Amino acid sequence: MCISGTCDYLGHGTEECHCCVYTSQKKYCYRTMEECRSKCRACNPQCLP
Structure with a gap:
């Protein structure tokens, strides 16, 4: 599972x-x-902390 954001460390x-x-x-x-x-990995049913 992925979320979008703003990064400054990808070069x-x-x-x-x-x-x-x-x-x-x-x-x-x-x-x-x-x-x-x-x-x-997919989170089923949710991701671990």
């Missing part, structure tokens, strides 16, 4: 990013929602 200045909801680590944030969805 391209401040821009829209899409991150896995179960972590705030930047290695789990991506430039596109499609890439995020393909790499982040």
Whole structure:
């Protein structure tokens, strides 16, 4: 599961990013929602804290 936000750590200045909801680590944030969805696990029925 992914959420959209604004990041400044993807190497391209401040821009829209899409991150896995179960972590705030930047290695789990991506430039596109499609890439995020393909790499982040699904949360069933919800993500762990």
